Amino acid sequence: MSDVKALKCGFVSIVGRPNTGKSTLLNQLVQEKVAIVSPVPQTTRTSVRGIFTDERGQIVFVDTPGWHSGRDGLDRFMNRTSQNSLDGVDVVVYVVDTSKPVGEEEHQISQRLKSVKVPVVMVLNKIDLKGEFIHQYIALWEEAKGKSVDQMKDFVMIPVSGRDGIQTDKLVDILFGFLPQGPFFYEPDIISDTPQRQLVGDILREKLFLLTREELPHSIAVVIEEMRPVKGKTTRIRAVIFVERDSQKEIVIGAKGQMLKKVGTMAREELEVLLETKVFLELHVKAQKNWRDDQGMLADMGCAFDMD
């Protein structure tokens, strides 16, 4: 490793509205799946760290839940998590989806971000889809700041495709340019610090999001009740899938249990690679009304407030 004094190390928060590709970008940047991804908005519910290290230094990326307008307990936790991620970071990466027009949520986000004290990098994402609305996002930022982009200090825009890795190396170069000198925060071979139980629950939730449609994903939560090695070669996992209504329970289970079986098979394949053991997966489905406002349940899922 090069001279420690010359290393650049810092924290970079990745924020934006739901579904703009924040988690996909994080996975691309650290070259590993550390955050789950789905076509459904509000996939990410807790902040997830992904750590990039090379001879230049270390970037600790903090992926966050997409900012949205919902108001129940989980929504408030998610939005506050994103808001808190702005504290103490060295750079904010603001990810926008250039294949979609600017919407109301985007106006609120740009208002929140306009006064952050650290450099903001606007990632004009999904450029593989041709970036039809790029100009709207530039105008949005100019409106929020009250001046044109070329008059802005510490503001950079970069078109990127997180999915295809277009210009993501360039983004890393830009970020290193903003980071202070300092020592590593993590050992160089660490890519994520997400607790394994949380990742296992998230992987199950990702499969449920991919296989169920429409509004159902917002009603789904996964709690890992048990996870332990059996005879060294197998991991036994018991998970409870919570939904809000009995009718949703039927959808998750599916005719003759087909849906649940599919979810289990897809999740098990990925979990066996992650845990490097065989996996025995026991899934239960329970209906619990209003779990999104139940502080105890939210705490079990790692979605609890520390205060108030």
Ligand SMILES: Nc1nc2c(ncn2[C@@H]2O[C@H](COP(=O)(O)OP(=O)(O)OP(=O)(O)O)[C@@H](O)[C@H]2O)c(=O)[nH]1
């Ligand atoms: N075409 C294209 N699709 C992308 C790109 N990045 C992400 N996607 C897709 O956009 C959808 C959302 O991606 P996520 O990474 O889950 O988005 P997110 O911003 O983390 O979403 P939340 O966690 O809900 O806030 C998925 O279907 C991705 O495959 C990209 O660069 N190009």
Ligand SMILES: [Mg+2]
């Ligand atoms: Mg996400």
